[in-house]
Amino acid sequence: MARAGASVLIVEAAHANAGASGQNAGSLHFQIERRFLEQGEAKAAEAAAITTLSRMAVDDWRGLEQALGADLHVHMHGGLMVAETAAEVALLERKAARERAAGLSAELVDGAELRRIAPYLSERVVAANHMADEGHADPRAVTPAFLAAARAAGATLAEQTRVTAIARAPGGFAVTLTGAGAGTVRAGQLLIAAGIWSAGVGALVNVHLPLFPVALQMNVTERVSPFLPHLIQHVGRRLSMKQAHAGNVLIGGGWPSRMAAAADGRFDLTRRPELLAPSLAGNLAVATAVVPHVAGLNLIRSWTGTTAITADQYPLVGAVPCVPGLFVAAGGSAFTLGPTFARLIAAQMGGGSAAAEAEAALAIAAPARFDHLNSFMGG
Missing domain, CATH: 3.30.9.10 (D-Amino Acid Oxidase, subunit A, domain 2)
Incomplete structure (x- = not known):
């Protein structure tokens, strides 16, 4: 997304690669x-x-x-x-x-x-x-390399920073942060890619992410x-x-x-x-x-x-239908398929002609298959 010209903020509760990204076997x-x-x-x-x-x-x-x-x-x-x-x-x-x-x-x-x-x-x-x-x-090399490339393209990393509230705002979201990067930021789109913490972050947007x-x-x-x-x-x-x-x-x-x-x-x-x-x-x-x-x-x-x-063991990757502008990437196979998820999600979030192709490729992992869980949520 940064290479495509977007303004990107990566919010990390601990430090990069502290969770499953660095603990898996590669x-x-x-x-x-x-x-x-x-x-x-x-x-x-x-x-x-x-x-x-x-x-x-x-x-x-x-x-x-x-x-x-x-x-x-x-x-x-x-x-x-x-x-x-x-x-x-x-x-x-x-x-x-x-x-x-x-x-x-x-x-x-x-x-x-x-x-x-x-x-x-x-x-x-x-x-x-x-x-x-x-x-x-090597998982200990992959995440730092992605991070270095993102920062070189203009992305910002806020480590030791937690998301504590997410509110709908004109044009997108207002996100409250605590810790080292405390403050409120506005974003047109959000991607939740927080591993085991993803469901909790989803709750801040009033949606179920069944992880x-x-x-x-x-x-x-x-x-x-x-x-x-x-x-x-x-x-x-x-x-x-x-x-x-x-x-x-x-x-x-x-x-x-x-x-x-x-x-x-x-x-x-x-x-x-x-x-x-x-x-x-x-x-x-x-x-x-x-x-x-x-x-x-x-x-x-x-x-x-x-x-x-997830309950069906497929990953959960793509747009969350009941909250326009919200995306998620979690739910397993995320080392093997992670670079592919990143490329396809970036295409989805970027819009344009590539977005439809990316959405079709991610169909088996689409959050829409659990949309019934959110029929009373979102908004």
């Missing part, structure tokens, strides 16, 4: 995720629509380092979603067919070809969906020589694994941690979630079963973080 997972497949064939077929965004994201990530003029440690050497049983292989076959129909480079590999591509895999793995474009990047906090945990091993060039996922079990630029192996895949409870019975988003030992053990058991070499590595750190998901 996976670039363009295949249809296991969380959609485990809900049955109808959901898996419906989820194929998100491959349109994945196809765009492949191109966006391939050009991102050049666009931002920064080394983001982007490695797109391919990804494997593995299977251990005949039923899981059948699931992979159906998934790959949907992905190929959408223009993604998914192929089922097994036998000698699988061992050639990934000799580090356990003999328990009988097949895998291979997607040549998948990989990973639910989810606490997860991740693990990282010591640094070792390169042996794992691919992003590894599992079609039947929770697993995400890759070897980072520095040599550490990152192990996760959606294993839960425990959110703290507040006195009013709600979840306390201000406190870090508690690590769960069964999740740690379960995650590492799957990892070592799939890639036996991991069993000999030292685990040096585990951490927890909180993300937000």
